[in-house]
Amino acid sequence: MKRNIVIAVVTAAALVGGGTATALAVAGDDDSTSVTRTDDDRDDRGEDRSDDRDGDDDDGGVTAAEAITAALKHTPGTAVSAELDDGSWEVDVLAEGDTWHTVRIAPDSGKVLGAQKDDEDDAAEVRAALKGASVTAEDAAKAAAAKGTVVSVDLDDDGGDKGWEAETRASGGDARDWNVDPKTASVTPDRDDD
Incomplete structure (x- = not known):
């Protein structure tokens, strides 16, 4: 019955x-x-996730690239940074009309936890830094993932070395900083990394 x-x-x-x-x-x-x-x-690729009910990937959670994708589905625009901070991914998105948003993503499921409009005024600098770039924040996160688990990716729009900066953690917990070329996605160690 x-x-x-x-x-x-x-x-x-x-x-x-x-x-x-x-x-x-x-x-x-x-x-x-x-x-x-x-x-x-089923995930976005149509693959069955029924035995992964908590939404974790085999490596333990939502990657930086997946967090960026989820944030951009919620708030269309250009992702400028993603950081695993205070128990969630925080993705900064520059939307149409130079409006900034911070979208928080659950690190275990990829669900949007919330979004807020921010008062940033550096949209012109960011757009100038991205001019001619073919590598997105998501692309930079994927490229840096070959070096370890990406815990942040951020657009460096200061100085002459404009491009993506990424921080990874190795399985032992060691943090490393990387530069990701905005045109080729090549990953090199950050010169300032100790």
Whole structure:
């Protein structure tokens, strides 16, 4: 009986929500277990994540590149930085009309935790630093990931060496700073890194 109720509820939810769902009911001696799978159990590539219910990747969480992608889906524009800070990814986005936003992303699931409009006035400098660049913040994060787990990526729009800066942590916890070329995505050690 419980199985029929579970299937009926899941079917109704799928019809009302317009999505697809699958239910599995398993009856035991003293209890029954119900598992409901929805479209949310598949990631953006269509891969099944049902055995990864907390949203973590095999390496332990949402990468910098994935956090940037999630932030840009929520707030379209140009991602200028991403930093794992105070238990969440904080992604700064320069939107249309030179409006700044900070989008917070959960590091374990990639869900948007919140967004706020910021009062920044350096949009012209940022746009000038990005002029002619073909490498995005997401690209820079992916390139730097070959050196370790990226915990921050930021546009350096000061001085003559305009480009992306990334910080990685090795499995032992050692932090390293890297420069990512804004045109080629080549990763080199930061000269100022101790």
